[in-house]
Amino acid sequence: MTTTALDALDHAAFMARLGPVFEHSPWVAERAWAARPFDGVDGLHQAMMRVVQAASTDEQLALLRAHPDLAGKAARAGTLTADSSQEQAGVGLDRLSEAEYVRFDRLNTAYRDTFGFPFIVAVKRHTKDSILAAYETRLRNDRNTEIKTALVEVGLITRFRLEALLGGPGNAGVSPASAAKA
Numbered sequence: 016m017t018t019t020a021l022d023a024l025d026h027a028a029f030m031a032r033l034g035p036v037f038e039h040s041p042w043v044a045e046r047a048w049a050a051r052p053f054d055g056v057d058g059l060h061q062a063m064m065r066v067v068q069a070a071s072t073d074e075q076l077a078l079l080r081a082h083p084d085l086a087g088k089a090a091r092a093g094t095l096t097a098d099s100s101q102e103q104a105g106v107g108l109d110r111l112s113e114a115e116y117v118r119f120d121r122l123n124t125a126y127r128d129t130f131g132f133p134f135i136v137a138v139k140r141h142t143k144d145s146i147l148a149a150y151e152t153r154l155r156n157d158r159n160t161e162i163k164t165a166l167v168e169v170g171l172i173t174r175f176r177l178e179a180l181l182g183g184p185g186n187a188g189v190s191p192a193s194a195a196k197a
Contacts, residue, residue, distance in 0.1 A: 039081035137171035
């Protein structure tokens with residue numbers, strides 16, 4: 016589907032397509048609806064990220080809290096969204112040893128206890144080992160830095176999802192700066 020075709024959708028069809036892009040947060044697509052027409056995947060993503068950036072702190076935190084833990088209970092129970100399941104499986108988080116699950120659980124708990132929301136990273140840019148290293152590094156951040164970092168990661172995740180959904184240029188050239196750009 017092209018953004019031109021997306022622009023032509025009625026509200027219900029637009030929401031059916033784009034509501035799931037931001038994890039359990041269809042309000043982002045709802046508010047971006049008014050920004051039509053979109054100038055390609057870039058324009059659509061920028062409009063959606065402007066919604067996130069204009070949201071209240073409580074809304075931004077709710078968006079972050081809507082994300083699952085990496086290799087967490089939802090993953091083990093098979094209750095992740097299709098996108099999250101595919102993303103986590105793509106980096107092997109569905110095939111961890113018991114010791115690795117324990118390590119992820121310990122880091123998930125430490126991170127959530129420290130910041131009040133789950134660790135969020137665009138796993139398509141990582142390996143299992145680099146994700147673990149990122150946990151350790153980011154646990155040393157202050158809360159405001161980590162909120163900003165998590166929102167940049169949400170930008171990367173959603174950019175990848177939009178490119179997959181709309182047949183965009185793929186993953187090449189997506190950087191934290193362009194993903195978070197409004």
